[in-house]
Amino acid sequence: MPSPHPLGDYLRARRELLRPADVALPEGAGIRRVPGLRRSEVAAIAGISTEYYVKLEQGQEAHPTDQVLDSLSRALRLDATANSYLHALARITSKPTSPISPPAVERARWLISSWPTTAAMILDRRFDIVATNPLMSTLIGGYQTGRNSVAVLLLDADVRALHVDWNGLSARSIALLRSRAGLYPDDARTQELITHLMRDSDRFRELWHRYDIEGMTEGTHSMIHPVVGALSLHYAHLPLVGADDHSIFLYFAEPGTPTESALAALVPGR
Structure with missing residues (x-):
């Protein structure tokens, strides 16, 4: 509750x-x-x-x-x-949930679909996956529309195995979810997600009550992909203006690096 x-x-x-x-x-x-x-x-x-x-x-x-x-x-x-x-x-007020803006989200879908060598997905404020582009689905198979990205990271063994620093990434992801959940205490879907993760994830139970807070960030994730091997991917988490706290999460490679070549090899149809 x-x-x-x-x-x-x-x-x-x-x-x-x-x-x-x-x-x-x-x-x-x-x-x-x-x-x-x-x-x-x-x-x-x-x-x-x-x-x-x-x-x-x-x-x-x-x-x-x-x-x-x-x-x-x-x-x-x-x-x-x-x-x-x-x-x-300290400024939370009881207010109805604002509806999403379909045009803004649809334009974001077009945008990420135009990035063949950048893996991207659209997330709502609960970090439910609203859309992915083909490369994101190939890079991380667990990230599928309709699933929750934090739950996938914490509960999907294949996704966990991809990340070299899963402990650090999971801690940051839980802190980011905490930063959103606390501002929408009456959101039923958020509370359902928290209940689910408290029941099924040891890592979530370990960290949730610390109330660590994380903002949207950028940085580098190291992965070991089962098809192309080691990857050093830059990531960014960008707010999507006009779409009820939706955001775009993306992975991209530094030009001229082995990771760029490896990521290109994952592009569907190549």
């Missing part, structure tokens, strides 16, 4: 991950009955009262000022992405 206090849950989760040494406090300051920092310690570092901080964690106060949020962000050692998420949690 979705939590009725997403802001408080997030504050508590991040507080429990910090050790006194992380914020220059002595480890031996009394017996610690709970993991991480005490509420009073976070409040003192943030410059607010313990009573007010307790209200935030318990959901009795859900709309702190930006100044308070920034102080808490510094106290909890949040990075820029996590700080933005903290502010967004």
Whole structure:
């Protein structure tokens, strides 16, 4: 079930991950009955009262000022992405889900279909796969329209075997899902996905309650493909404007590299 206090849950989760040494406090300051920092310690570092901080964690106060949020962000050692998420949690309002924009998604389908040597797929805000181009389907067979990309990564053994750093990739993917799920606490499909992954994925159960947050990024993934062997693929995750938090995820190769040649060999019809 979705939590009725997403802001408080997030504050508590991040507080429990910090050790006194992380914020220059002595480890031996009394017996610690709970993991991480005490509420009073976070409040003192943030410059607010313990009573007010307790209200935030318990959901009795859900709309702190930006100044308070920034102080808490510094106290909890949040990075820029996590700080933005903290502010967004404090501004959640109950509102109907916006419909997708079919023209925008359809244009994106045309776009990715025109990329013969770039593997790409369109994702909705839950990371359900809305469309793939032929190369993405050949590169990673598990990524098929209608499936959830995070679930595929976590549960499909063949997809897991492709990725050299599956642990790092799975951690980032769970954190990215967390960054979206927390902002749509009433979305039934998201809650269904979380329930499914909590039941079936050890990795998801291990990391979900850490409340790690990840933004859309770019970088490099190393793969061992069963047909063409080692690949060093650049990736990018791009928001799709005008399409209800849809995005395009793509893999591409640096020109003139062995990976470019290997990726070209996977192009259907070649």
